[in-house]
Amino acid sequence: MKKTASKNAVRREDAFRDAAKVFSSSYVNMVQAKGHDFLEQGYTGSLVSDSEGNRLLDCYTSGAVFNLGRKNTAIIERFKRAIYETDQGNFVMPSQEKALLARRIAEFMPGNLDCVLFGVTRGESMDAACKLARGFTARPELITVDGGRYGESGFALSLTERPGKEQFGKLIQAVKVIPFGDVEAARSTIGNRTAAVVMEPVQAENHCRTADAGYYARVKALCESTGAKLVFDETQSGFGRTGTRFFFEQTGVQPDILIVGEAITSGMFPMTAMVFTPELKHFFDIHPLIHLCTFGGHDLGCLVAMTALDEYDRLEPWKNAARIGDRMVGELSALAEKNGSKIVSIAGKGLLLSIKLAAEDLARRFCAAARAGGLLVNIGETDRTTILIRPSLLISDEDATEIFNAITRTLEAV
């Protein structure tokens, strides 16, 4: 037993040395500083294992991707069969796989978000959304809110607030940033040159920041009166994460375009999508193949996603997320009250929760100590004083208790 453990430790050290060489040593150092100095090896349900066989409760889920837990059995079974039925397909061609998934997505979505363009990365889907809005409205201006994060591709990065962005020179032009939640700023900025207003209704990486309930409705009304299109990015808040299928249902405001993330396959296949209203599809009807993605609408991925959507409908994980999320918010809020010097606040909905700590260094130490205590978490990318709690939506009450206990222990340790 001891021999195996030391052998695995050597393997890990070798892999980290190779990673420093082939990726970068600063990347490896950064990973290690967060306590993520292990090789991910094996995972199931709400757990992930490291190369030494230690089991961690997965409260990272690769950024709210593994909503149905790690390695959902039904999806894997279908995936295995699908490998021998189809492949990527020639991407320009309509296929039965793409058509059936498109219909399935239309059935799954609330409201009249009936149309879809498939992507692979979140950023690419956001870029497609900006292009669709510009193309459809024949207007240049893109308005977004501060603190947003949409991906690393050209349009998405131009809308994103992140350090180092200036290194990439002049990005997409005609982009304006307004304060999130500021109705007056929205009113004075959204106009007849505006193609789209883009936001995450929940800024997950920014301490799960949301706006007042009325804000979304006011922005939607401004979009309708000016002809601009409203784009919501629900990469992290979608597919049940916040206690409803999509967070926008809680706002009472349906966007014209919705970005959904890799949770569409529950992390079994790299797929994202831009979902939009039939009105907007007219643009793709008269401009076929104007936006292409070789791996987008991958026929094999379509079959995987269809099974994942069936699983979402069968399991309705949003109900569990709402129930356990409410409980966890209550418990974490009480913990925050008792630890005012360390915890600044608790935010979030359902199982997309954020703990804001007193300092960035404290968040980093918390992340590392949590891992030592059997909990895998990550730091918010935008607000780096935050720790995000986003486990599988299917966690049990016992898992929730264990997560809370681990957080309590970690807090004591840092």
Place this chain on the structure above:
Amino acid sequence: MAERVSVTMDKQERDYVQHLFGKHVSWGQVRYLRCAHLDVYERARKGCTFSDAVSGERFYDCFSSAGCFNVGRGNSVIMDTLRDALDGYDMGSYGILSEAKVNFARKLVSLCPGDLNKVVLCATGADACAGAIKLAKGATGRNDVITMNKAYHGHEGFSLSANGKDYYKELFLPLMPGFHVVDFNDLEAVRRLAGPNIAAVVLEPVQGEGGIHVATKEYITGLRKICDEHGIMLIFDEVQTGFGRTGTLWAMEHYGVIPDIMFTAKSISGGLYPNGAVVYREVEPLVGYVEANPQFHTSHSGGTDLGCIVSSAVLDYLVENRVWENAAAVGKRFKEGLNEIWEANRDCVKEVRGLGLMIGIEYKYEFLGALMADCLARQGVWAAYSGNAPQVMRFQIPITASLDEVDDLLRRIRAAVKAMRWYLIPLLPLARVPLIRMILDNIHVQIIAFNLVRDVEEFVLGFLPKKQGVRS
């Protein structure tokens, strides 16, 4: 039920699939592909062919999803690898290391020439293109980028800004300032622009969507020299040309030139699981920049555990079978055959060009793209014309094709050209009138006209007795 995919489809079911696709994705796409007889529903993918779910006919796949199937379609080694990997893996957690990720990255750089020793894992070609341009901009601290006329690097914001065809850009302006488009193979044009404001020169060594234009050796060596003189990063897009397509593992090997940054995707996926990568030289200022900014380009969908396991298997397969040598040998025979077709049809074929199994025929008229695609489809050859040059028909069959298969393919192409010549009897004289040629070249006119022909054809065929058996 929702996940069921029919092994075969009758016309009614096909019409329903088209209805769904049109309703939820794009009617325009359905009509556009139907006009060139490219509306085939793929089944039974094997080697360099697939069958049509409706007719049962077998087609040579001369598009290969723009060069994704270098290990052949339905490759059991890659399929079994993915199936087995599903017992232990999923996408994995972004930002957390795994042996799958590290092993793949090491394997990839071990196959790259020179000091191309460093990797950024990505998800798609466009994602990798964005990563490559960001790396060049960040490392040099410069903004401007030189890119090529007719170039194609993807549709996200960076790659779209670098695209060499206005059609893809003009509806989405304003994009990123500072992208200078020059003619491919025009070294003087690059020399005129080269200076302290230029971060990178980006090009495909063989332009794919641009119409299979092969860079000359003088051009590539000249670019290397200019870039060295001005501290400019030379970036090769090997998304289509990589992994053996041109007869060497990388197209750069034909030129003996190593770029500062190279990006790749498509065939790295084995046609089964998306993946991509940026590979860059272990030199300054690149290494220093990445060390200072390890997260300059993050890709949650890229470098997944399953993707890396599949990609590693693809690399092993390519190396074990030296697939690029097959591409060179089979490509030589194929090109010779296409040259014979060119010789016999000089009134309508302008040129044959390419490297390995990345070959294009350029016609003298743009409208021949859709017409020839239709004629080829009727001979069991599924080929798509170039997105940025409709007058060029691309032939990019999986590079595992045998000489016998290529001989059979050439026979079918010859028959298709023969059939096309009947259409040319009235069309060629008409095409000499500029206004008529403009109308014929218009894609919207083609969509209406060819769809009408298909409608009439299907109506008439509906009265004829059904064909027995399946043409092989």
